[in-house]
Amino acid sequence: MASTSICTSDLTSITVRGRDLVNDLIGELSFTEMLYFLSCGRKPDAAQAKVLDACLVTIMEHGINPSTIVARLIADTVPEEPQVAIAAGLLGIGGVFAGTSEQCAAILVELKKQGEGAVRETAERLLASGQPIPGFGHLHHKPDDPRSPRLFAVAERAGIKQDYTSLLRKLGAAIDAAKGRHITINATGAIGALMLDIEVPVAAIRCFSVVARSAGLTAHLLEEKSNPAARTIWRESRNAVPYVAP
Amino acid sequence: MASTSICTSDLTSITVRGRDLVNDLIGELSFTEMLYFLSCGRKPDAAQAKVLDACLVTIMEHGINPSTIVARLIADTVPEEPQVAIAAGLLGIGGVFAGTSEQCAAILVELKKQGEGAVRETAERLLASGQPIPGFGHLHHKPDDPRSPRLFAVAERAGIKQDYTSLLRKLGAAIDAAKGRHITINATGAIGALMLDIEVPVAAIRCFSVVARSAGLTAHLLEEKSNPAARTIWRESRNAVPYVAP
Amino acid sequence: MASTSICTSDLTSITVRGRDLVNDLIGELSFTEMLYFLSCGRKPDAAQAKVLDACLVTIMEHGINPSTIVARLIADTVPEEPQVAIAAGLLGIGGVFAGTSEQCAAILVELKKQGEGAVRETAERLLASGQPIPGFGHLHHKPDDPRSPRLFAVAERAGIKQDYTSLLRKLGAAIDAAKGRHITINATGAIGALMLDIEVPVAAIRCFSVVARSAGLTAHLLEEKSNPAARTIWRESRNAVPYVAP
Amino acid sequence: MASTSICTSDLTSITVRGRDLVNDLIGELSFTEMLYFLSCGRKPDAAQAKVLDACLVTIMEHGINPSTIVARLIADTVPEEPQVAIAAGLLGIGGVFAGTSEQCAAILVELKKQGEGAVRETAERLLASGQPIPGFGHLHHKPDDPRSPRLFAVAERAGIKQDYTSLLRKLGAAIDAAKGRHITINATGAIGALMLDIEVPVAAIRCFSVVARSAGLTAHLLEEKSNPAARTIWRESRNAVPYVAP
Numbered sequence: 001m002a003s004t005s006i007c008t009s010d011l012t013s014i015t016v017r018g019r020d021l022v023n024d025l026i027g028e029l030s031f032t033e034m035l036y037f038l039s040c041g042r043k044p045d046a047a048q049a050k051v052l053d054a055c056l057v058t059i060m061e062h063g064i065n066p067s068t069i070v071a072r073l074i075a076d077t078v079p080e081e082p083q084v085a086i087a088a089g090l091l092g093i094g095g096v097f098a099g100t101s102e103q104c105a106a107i108l109v110e111l112k113k114q115g116e117g118a119v120r121e122t123a124e125r126l127l128a129s130g131q132p133i134p135g136f137g138h139l140h141h142k143p144d145d146p147r148s149p150r151l152f153a154v155a156e157r158a159g160i161k162q163d164y165t166s167l168l169r170k171l172g173a174a175i176d177a178a179k180g181r182h183i184t185i186n187a188t189g190a191i192g193a194l195m196l197d198i199e200v201p202v203a204a205i206r207c208f209s210v211v212a213r214s215a216g217l218t219a220h221l222l223e224e225k226s227n228p229a230a231r232t233i234w235r236e237s238r239n240a241v242p243y244v245a246p
Numbered sequence: 247m248a249s250t251s252i253c254t255s256d257l258t259s260i261t262v263r264g265r266d267l268v269n270d271l272i273g274e275l276s277f278t279e280m281l282y283f284l285s286c287g288r289k290p291d292a293a294q295a296k297v298l299d300a301c302l303v304t305i306m307e308h309g310i311n312p313s314t315i316v317a318r319l320i321a322d323t324v325p326e327e328p329q330v331a332i333a334a335g336l337l338g339i340g341g342v343f344a345g346t347s348e349q350c351a352a353i354l355v356e357l358k359k360q361g362e363g364a365v366r367e368t369a370e371r372l373l374a375s376g377q378p379i380p381g382f383g384h385l386h387h388k389p390d391d392p393r394s395p396r397l398f399a400v401a402e403r404a405g406i407k408q409d410y411t412s413l414l415r416k417l418g419a420a421i422d423a424a425k426g427r428h429i430t431i432n433a434t435g436a437i438g439a440l441m442l443d444i445e446v447p448v449a450a451i452r453c454f455s456v457v458a459r460s461a462g463l464t465a466h467l468l469e470e471k472s473n474p475a476a477r478t479i480w481r482e483s484r485n486a487v488p489y490v491a492p
Numbered sequence: 493m494a495s496t497s498i499c500t501s502d503l504t505s506i507t508v509r510g511r512d513l514v515n516d517l518i519g520e521l522s523f524t525e526m527l528y529f530l531s532c533g534r535k536p537d538a539a540q541a542k543v544l545d546a547c548l549v550t551i552m553e554h555g556i557n558p559s560t561i562v563a564r565l566i567a568d569t570v571p572e573e574p575q576v577a578i579a580a581g582l583l584g585i586g587g588v589f590a591g592t593s594e595q596c597a598a599i600l601v602e603l604k605k606q607g608e609g610a611v612r613e614t615a616e617r618l619l620a621s622g623q624p625i626p627g628f629g630h631l632h633h634k635p636d637d638p639r640s641p642r643l644f645a646v647a648e649r650a651g652i653k654q655d656y657t658s659l660l661r662k663l664g665a666a667i668d669a670a671k672g673r674h675i676t677i678n679a680t681g682a683i684g685a686l687m688l689d690i691e692v693p694v695a696a697i698r699c700f701s702v703v704a705r706s707a708g709l710t711a712h713l714l715e716e717k718s719n720p721a722a723r724t725i726w727r728e729s730r731n732a733v734p735y736v737a738p
Numbered sequence: 739m740a741s742t743s744i745c746t747s748d749l750t751s752i753t754v755r756g757r758d759l760v761n762d763l764i765g766e767l768s769f770t771e772m773l774y775f776l777s778c779g780r781k782p783d784a785a786q787a788k789v790l791d792a793c794l795v796t797i798m799e800h801g802i803n804p805s806t807i808v809a810r811l812i813a814d815t816v817p818e819e820p821q822v823a824i825a826a827g828l829l830g831i832g833g834v835f836a837g838t839s840e841q842c843a844a845i846l847v848e849l850k851k852q853g854e855g856a857v858r859e860t861a862e863r864l865l866a867s868g869q870p871i872p873g874f875g876h877l878h879h880k881p882d883d884p885r886s887p888r889l890f891a892v893a894e895r896a897g898i899k900q901d902y903t904s905l906l907r908k909l910g911a912a913i914d915a916a917k918g919r920h921i922t923i924n925a926t927g928a929i930g931a932l933m934l935d936i937e938v939p940v941a942a943i944r945c946f947s948v949v950a951r952s953a954g955l956t957a958h959l960l961e962e963k964s965n966p967a968a969r970t971i972w973r974e975s976r977n978a979v980p981y982v983a984p
Contacts, residue, residue: 002478006465007309008981011388016307018984022392027400031302031461032277038307038465041984056277061262061284063253064730066565066722070580073558078586081340082449083456084822087333088562088583090460094327094570142257146268154273203328203471207464210329214336214460215277218453219252219284225449229733230558232248233725236732238556241721243746246756246779254735264738287738310976312811312968316826319804324832330576334808337826340816475979476804479971482978484802487967489500492510492533494970498957499801503880508799514884519892523794523953524769530799530957548769553754553776555745573832574941575948579825582952586819634749638760646765695820695963699956702821706828706952707769710945711744711776717941724740 006038017041032056035211039204047158048198052208054154055191058147059209061216067092068220069233075221076230082221089217093210102205104135104192108164108171109202116170123174135168135189136175147187155194164196252284263287278302281457285450293404294444298454300400301437304393305455307462313338314466315479321467322476328467335463339456348451350381350438354410354417355448362416369420381414381435382421393433401440410442498530509533524548527703531696539650540690544700546646547683550639551701553708559584560712561725567713568722574713581709585702594697596627596684600656600663601694608662615666627660627681628667639679647686656688744776755779770794773949777942785896786936790946792892793929796885797947799954805830806958807971813959814968820959827955831948840943842873842930846902846909847940854908861912873906873927874913885925893932902934 007016014021017037025034029043032053036044044052062068071089078084111122126133138145152165172185195205224230253262260267263283271280275289278299282290290298308314317335324330357368372379384391398411418431441451470476499508506513509529517526521535524545528536536544554560563581570576603614618625630637644657664677687697716722745754752759755775763772767781770791774782782790800806809827816822849860864871876883890903910923933943962968 002475002979003473003982004310004466004469004475004979005473005982005984006469007307009309009386011386012392014393015981021304021307022396026304026393026396027296027300027403029303030276030278030299031281031306031458034303034306035277035461035464038461039468050273053276054273057275057280058267058272060277060280061253061267063255063735064250064726064733066569066726069726069729070562070565073562074580074584074586077558077584077589078819078822080587081816081819081822082453083336083339083344084583084586084816084819086453086456087336088566088580090329090333090336091576091580092566092569093329094566094576095572097569098329140255140257146258147260147272150268150272157273201468204464204468207328207332207467210332211457211460211464212277214457215281215284218281218450218457220250221453222285222447222450223250223252227249227251229248229250229729232732233729234558234561236728237561237721237725240724240728241556241740241742243555243753244741244743246743248733249736250733251736251738261735309981310972310979312815312972315972315975316808316811319808320826320830320832323804323830323835324573324576326833327570327573327576330570330573330829330832334812334826334829337822338812338815340812340822341818475975478978479975480804480807482974483807483967483971486970486974487494487496487802489507489801490495490497492497494967495965496802496958496961496967497965498961499799501801501878503878504884506885513796513799514888518796518885518888519788519792519895521795522768522770522791523773523798523950526795526798527769527953527956530953531960542765545768546765549764549767549772550759552769552772553745553759555747556742574945575828575831575836578945578948579828582821582825582828585821590821632747632749638750639752639764642760642764649765693960696956696960699820699824699959702824703949703952703956704769706949707773707776710773710942710949712742713945714777714939714942715742715744719741719743721740721742 035208036200039207040200044198047160050158051155051160051194051198052200054151055194056208056212058151058187058191060212061219067213068217071217071220072224072230073233075224076228085221086214086217090210090214093213098206098209100134100188101192101195101209102202104189105196105202105205107134108167108193108196111167111171112164116167119170119174120178123171123178127175127178133175135192136172136183136185138184138186141184141186143182144184145186148185148190151187151190151194155197160197162197164193168193281454285453286446290444293406296404297401297406297440297444298446300397301440302454302458304397304433304437306458307465313459314463317463317466318470318476319479321470322474331467332460332463336456336460339459344452344455346380346434347438347441347455348448350435351442351448351451353380354413354439354442357413357417358410362413365416365420366424369417369424373421373424379421381438382418382429382431384430384432387430387432389428390430391432394431394436397433397436397440401443406443408443410439414439527700531699532692536690539652542650543647543652543686543690544692546643547686548700548704550643550679550683552704553711559705560709563709563712564716564722565725567716568720577713578706578709582702582706585705590698590701592626592680593684593687593701594694596681597688597694597697599626600659600685600688603659603663604656608659611662611666612670615663615670619667619670625667627678627684628664628675630676630678633676633678635674636676637678640677640682643679643682643686647689652689654689656685660685773946774938777945778938782936785898788896789893789898789932789936792889793932794946794950796889796925796929798950799957805951806955809955809958810962810968811971813962814966823959824952824955828948828952831951836944836947838872838926839930839933839947840940842927843934843940843943845872846905846931846934849905849909850902854905857908857912858916861909861916865913865916871913873930874910874921874923876922876924879922879924881920882922883924886923886928889925889928889932893935898935900935902931906931
């Protein structure tokens with residue numbers, strides 16, 4: 001029989017994962033701790049919360065991109081229901097752009113099972129596939145994605161265990177060696193490893209990205225109200241995609 | 247000409263609202279501080295962040311409701327793209343259920359302009375409308391929504407200014423007097439006032455609810471994977487809405 | 493108790509609004525007739541179906557606009573689930589751009605109740621509001637929206653009753669007289685009146701637009717596969733909305 | 739350079755795929771013909787349009803299912819923007835339930851390339867996979883999906899070529915032989931073959947399902963207004979998924 005262990009309520013109380021929302025959680029947990037608690041079923045320690053905060057801050061905002069363009073256009077046509085614009089923007093947080101943290105984490109989980117002896121072989125197999133390697137390389141940040149070393153430093157300072165981060169760095173070194181040149185570990189790779197090190201399940205990783213991006217979209221919707229860009233985007237898009245007779 | 251002041255990047259750096267993301271924000275700000283910074287254009291002080299955390303924790307999770315039912319059903323049919331299920335669930339954070347914080351805040355902003363002398367008249371006008379008063383009353387929590395006093399206590403402990411909270415309580419007292427019985431200030435009312443007291447713009451309030459709810463939906467999607475309810479919901483809904491010949 | 497009169501099925505048959513789907517509807521009704529039958533609860537006559545077809549064909553496609561831009565961007569990021577791109581595009585068929593048929597129909601329904609004597613007063617009241625009049629005027633088509641006379645001609649040829657179309661024309665003449673210059677009846681106005689004349693309920697009008705637009709979005713998704721525009725739209729949008737330090 | 743060949747307009751005309759919308763299409767094409775014209779770039783002949791109508795009518799409506807439940811729940815919370823409810827419902831037309839026409843068509847396209855000699859081997863390979871075979875079997879309709887023979891009869895009566903339909907029937911016979919018992923060709927299989935026989939590209943098949951389902955959702959939204967089920971669905975879902983302490 002179906003059941004849920006997330007939340008229930010009665011006349012005078014609300015219970016979330018067995019805790020009293022009012023007395024145990026409101027005012028006691030940060031947003032990030034509550035997100036972790038709700039998703040993982042246990043409270044994070046301070047170091048885990050610190051690292052999760054850093055990951056969420058890192059991916060929250062990406063400027064004018066498909067997701068924010070979509071949110072701004074929808075906000076212009078459905079101005080009274082901002083959740084519709086946010087939802088529309090989030091639809092674009094798909095596997096193509098946002099799935100790489102999760103995919104990188106899946107590679108690391110597999111590698112952990114196989115042991116470090118499999119690092120070189122994995123590196124070679126990934127390169128041989130000819131596909132982009134999840135968590136490696138970056139179109140705009142060269143030679144290195146500046147976010148990854150910062151994230152690793154935050155994790156080190158926080159003092160979390162670094163099993164997967166360490167494995168990711170070894171995989172990176174092996175990829176560099178096999179390729180004969182340096183390929184950066186990008187922010188999505190670093191986040192994939194860090195999420196595992198703070199014991200977030202792989203299936204939660206993309207959802208956490210979506211949560212972080214909902215915050216970024218909020219900023220764009222507010223800016224769109226005071227400094228609208230939607231009509232400009234529409235006009236420029238129409239100009240950039242002219243009609244050609246079939 | 248359209249422009250944005252949210253985010254830009256170049257080969258080696260990412261700039262968010264004039265700050266260097268890597269060195270000034272990652273590892274320095276919590277999710278909640280970054281959400282506030284991105285949306286309001288300035289960092290919150292510690293008290294404001296504390297209160298915003300409490301508000302977000304309060305509204306994050308509501309158990310099995312339209313939004314989580316929708317997310318679970320969509321996750322069952324589009325399992326590989328969890329952002330689609332989250333977005334679908336968020337579409338339901340509409341004015342009917344989630345707009346009351348914003349509407350209550352709008353009433354308080356107006357009341358602040360008019361001065362405290364207008365409290366009684368406003369209370370009477372709201373009651374006379376015959377409509378539910380945004381921020382007041384609760385279907386399930388009686389006689390009082392237990393979240394509101396807790397939120398007020400967190401705010402008091404944090405030491406934020408309480409202009410709007412105070413106004414809300416006065417409005418509540420006037421409503422009780424005019425009605426001749428007690429009507430609870432519900433969590434959405436408390437949050438509407440607190441958001442104003444921490445200087446969040448009215449237009450951001452519903453967006454912040456959406457962000458919080460995206461975290462709650464994440465927990466439901468993860469639970470759906472291990473303890474699925476979607477097919478049960480489908481079957482029970484079909485049974486509960488039988489076909490009757492036209 | 494909740495119930496539905498739309499559809500049920502058993503081992504060997506499917507019943508839709510009391511009819512046997514397999515033997516009475518498949519191969520017997522066109523898409524448009526089935527849409528009408530499902531929505532209105534009765535089959536349209538040939539004239540009504542003809543006019544509904546003309547209305548749906550009219551609004552199906554609008555080139556590169558917010559809805560198709562959104563659909564193309566989402567298709568680029570979630571390529572395996574085309575329904576997500578279509579749904580994203582449809583979110584933008586909101587009141588701002590697509591609600592005018594429905595709003596114009598609502599004006600006509602009210603006017604019908606009041607009688608033709610109210611036409612002049614209604615025209616003056618609508619003009620005095622200073623707002624755009626639903627169903628009148630067009631940004632790009634001047635002096636006249638070429639679709640409206642064509643739609644009226646189709647309706648006349650089909651031989652439907654023209655109570656609302658006639659009322660709309662009278663309202664148009666009164667608006668011209670009060671304004672002192674000609675304002676075109678646009679396609680959304682013509683469609684609002686025609687939908688009423690073919691006995692489509694007001695609440696169905698916007699839904700029918702959504703159905704028609706889903707067909708237009710399909711064409712854009714298919715073209716996006718062979719001749720992609722999403723990355724161009726992204727790049728041009730980013731260029732058109734430059735970062736300005738706050 | 740990006741371009742589009744779908745639609746353009748100027749002051750006095752609208753051009754769709756090289757044709758004048760007003761004079762060549764409105765009043766001349768049915769919805770179904772226009773959908774085909776827009777998507778395939780050429781007008782269908784009468785037989786192709788007849789078969790496409792039959793396919794669209796077949797899949798338009800499925801009663802109370804995840805898609806209609808979602809649409810009804812969202813309509814209850816965002817009542818003023820019906821496109822949001824329709825879009826939410828369409829998000830669930832995913833690969834799991836709605837991808838089988840497309841997948842069956844892809845199998846037939848491959849089989850056509852290989853020639854009829856590959857039918858038996860394909861049947862055995864599909865059975866050996868242990869997975870459901872796209873286009874075959876049905877949970878509720880036993881022993882045969884009644885829609886498929888009806889669709890084949892419509893196609894035969896219309897006189898379209900039946901290359902893929904014929905191949906599908908041969909594949910069905912080979913599956914029956916290899917399995918040792920009859921497995922029905924379901925409606926999604928029949929539609930996959932028929933779409934190919936009327937020269938609809940494989941990539942359009944799922945989009946056409948989405949278009950058809952948008953019509954079905956319209957009927958549910960209208961019924962929800964007069965005979966609401968959303969609150970019942972919510973209550974029954976909550977009862978069916980009780981809280982169990984973690």
